[in-house]
Amino acid sequence: MLLTTLSKTISQTGGTLLANQFEQQVDCYAAQHGWNALTGLTDLAELTQRVPDVDAKMLLAVYVSYSRHARLLARQILGERVLTSALTKLLNSLSPELAQLNARYEIIRLT
Amino acid sequence: MMKRTWLIPASVTGLIVIYAALYAWQPGGIRVLKILSDALLVTFGLLSTVLALKASQMFEPGVASRRVWLLFAVGMAVLTAAQLIWTFYPVFLGQAEPYPSLADVVWAIGYIPVFASLLLQNRALGVATSLRLKLTILAAFSIALIITFVILGSRALSQSGQATTIEILVTVYYLIGDLGMAFIATLSLLVLWDSLVGRPWQYIVISILLVAAADLIFSYGLLNDLYAFGSNLFSGVVDTIYLSAYVVAVAGAYQQVTLSLPPFDVE
16 A cells, blocks of 8 residues: 555656656565565565465564665655655545554554 | 766756857857857757657656646747747848747747646645745745836836837736746745655756746846847856756756666665
8 A cells, every 4th residue: 555655656746667666676675685585475565465474573574664665765756745745645545444553553654 | 876967967067158158259250159049949949848748758648747748848849939930030031039029929828838837747746835935935036026127117117118018018928927937836846856756847947947037137138238149248148048948948858758766776
């Protein structure tokens, strides 16, 4: 959800080529940190189809690290104000359950 | 590998310095310089049109940014057509450009798509700018506009009969148009200044500010009989600023077309 939002915002403000490069670099980051090997996921989007057979804490750590790197990269591309605006819209669109979960684990953060 | 971010500013600066040197040196005389200047303005106008069209294709259909660059391309095409008409008088008819002329009508039309492009870009960002900041920028541009009107207006009134109503109206239209565009462009730049996607817009804003400055100085020069192409430093400054605006617009569109992330840094 986070990566989709960031990629869509980059595509709308900088073009599809830039959005593709963003996705590739986030995937590179995951590969560099051995997550693909650790979780058996080719990319984070695969999480919507299956949950890997790993410890929940480890999966959360992977996801948080992934999302922080994605945020950092998106900040360089979009700038703080556009990024904050996109994330605010995303947070406002979360269901109450997901909002509660996010408040607890701080996966999507404004700052 | 480090991305060569200095290449575009260095190229822009180099071109402007070469033009300024040619303007001062004037190989072949004023007529050759005039043809060269007009040819360069048309060339850079066309180049920015083509690059802006290419930039629009970098966005998916339906995305606002696609329309933003498309409108910018249309605006640049119309402004280039105006420049061509402006060139027609001295090159083909061998007479000085009348002011105002058909070129001014086309220029006035060209402002509309460029302004619409900047407005759409600002809205497409979806970032609310605080009212206080908007008012502060508006106040700054309004003060600039008032000062300009006072300087130009007092001069026009003291020479009553020399400046016709239509000349004054055209000048007022240009100044309001220039500063209106500069206002919207500055608002967008405040949102995008620290980002990669903002880099093309940094050039576009500078280009618009340069046009505003050139129009302002040109109007002052006309009212004070200071402007005469290729004849003095004042005219050189005006013409160099005009050319710089076109070159910087090309740089902005080129930056958008070549926008890319630096390669992933493997630790």
